[in-house]
Amino acid sequence: MRLALLGGGGFRTPLVYGALLADTHERRVDEVWLHDLDEGRLASIRRVLDVMAARYPDPPRVHTTTSLDEALAGADFVFSAIRVGGLEGRTADERVALDLGLLGQETTGPGGLSYGLRTVPVAVRVAERVAALAPDAWVINFTNPAGMITEAMQAVLGDRVVGICDSPIGLARRAAATLGLDPAATMVDYVGLNHLGWLRGLHHEGRDVLPDLLADDTLLGSMEEGHLFGLEWVRTLGMVPNEYLYYYDFTRDAVRSITAARQTRGEYLLEQQRDFYARLAGAEDAHAEWDRVRLQRNATYMAEARGDDEERGEDEVQGGGYEEVALAIMAAISRGEPASLILDVRNDGTVAGLPDDAVVEVPCEVDGAGPRPLPVAPFLGQPLGLVQQVKAVERLVIEAALTGSERVAVQAFALHPLVDSVTVARELLAGYRARIPEVDALFRR
Structure with a gap:
């Protein structure tokens, strides 16, 4: 099989290649095309991969290219891990917000909206080239803001675009391991959007064992989420929040x-x-x-x-995880190895109160037909309101990015729960346009 990895000069590429090296199935990826706009970064990461490949008798062949079409042509799977504007753009995402007294973070808050504005048009163009050059390929999207970008690409490619994040899967695994359980022997009740979700239940042998975790000071305190949110707040919620909820709960x-x-x-x-x-x-x-x-x-x-x-x-320092999720998706689709994963997929009525074509982050079963979201219980109270508000903002960002409408962009910033004024929303857009050329270019068309 042929895999195209977009953003192949990025730092995480060796994680993906390491997972590919460990796959010994006869139907595995044997050809990898790394695409990046920076030839120097491609060459550097290629050196890392060459060292890794030398340890294996038959490693996947690696090609590098700055041509998107060359990378995509004939691909069976496409991993999208691009960063439009580079880390220089990320620093501006953070500083423009902080200078206005707001949260400055990569995906949560106004910085995530700036990142989305400049990334959506590029992601859509990628989707269009996939449709033209590899129409049967599945796209696995790592690019942040993952839910927003997945939703924008699905408008072109439909359900053949799947978003992934290692954060909710890591949370579920930590909860199970903290209780001394094999994560594979548990069923997870997790629901939300990317970087905005909650672990509501953890079922083992027909019983929800999450209340056992919430009730035990030692166990809950040993989890990273216990440190981040404090035991009292987690118990007040009655569920374990994704780590990115820290930015909403402790702004x-x-x-x-x-x-x-x-x-x-x-x-x-x-x-x-x-x-x-x-x-x-x-x-x-x-x-x-x-x-x-x-x-x-x-x-x-x-x-x-x-x-x-x-x-x-x-365990957290060792990290990793999202590359394992990506390979599990490929194995399920290409060779019939079913997998249960938390993924960013089209809602289709799974989460009540959200549009059917909205992308949500929920447990899924994956097989040869792709991911199938599992039924989840409805949200109750404040979490539903927060999810609805943030989803509405994401959809406004997509609209602004594709139409070049300053009015819609200001509306998106103003309606985000971490932005407290329409005046500040206008200042945010002006600041991002001044600092990030790719954002400014959207509104000069």
Whole structure:
């Protein structure tokens, strides 16, 4: 099988290739096309992959290209992991919001809307080229904001676009492991949008065991979510929130912590990435250098929420997971290995109160026909209102990105729950246009 990986010069590409190397099935990916606009980054990541491939007798062949059409032609699967505007754009996403006293974060809040504005048109063009050059391919979308981008691409390719995120799957696995259970032996009740969801139940042998976790100080306190939200708040909710809900539930705390830090997460990663690609050119073992930086990145993830004296657990530092989800989807579709996964898929009535064509994040069964969302109980109260509001904002961003309407873009910013004024919404759009050329270009057409 042939896999096209868009954004192939990115830092996470070796995670995907490592998972491909571990796959020994006779029907596996044997040809990988890495696409990126930066030839230097492609060459650097290729060095890491070459070290990895040398350890295996028959590794998947790797090709690199800056031509999107060359990468897509004849692909069976397409992984989309692009970052429009690069990390420079991410730093602007964060700083423009912070300068106005708002949360500055990559996907949550106004920064995520800026990221979506400039990414949607590119993602749609990718979908159009997939339709032309690989009409039978399945697209697995890693690109953030994942739910929004998946929904935009589905308008072209339908259900053949699936969004994935390792965050909800990691949450479900941690909850099961904390209770001493095999995650594979549990059924998960998780529902929401990408980076906006809740673990509402965990069923084992016909019984919901999540209340056991919520009731135990030691167990709940040992989970990362227990540290982030505090035991009392998790119990008040009666469910375990996705880690990104921290930015909604503790907004002032997050803004205060990020503002007080020497640099934002984006600025940290930009500095680290520049150093990484520079050091890679002279590294004796390119893979060892990549792995060192990977662990460093994982250890500092969401540091603003944990506090200076709290370190992540070893399992969280090792990270990974989303590449396993992607391969599980491919195995289910291409060779009949059914999988149960939490994915970003078309709603089709799964979550009451949301449009059928909205993308939601829910448990799915995946087989040769693709993902099939499982029935979920309706949302009750505040979570439904929050999900509806954020989904409405996402759909406005898609509209603004495709039409170039400043009016709709301002409306999207103004209606986001983490933006407190229409005047500030206008200032946000003006700030992002001034700092990010790809955003400005949308409204100059």
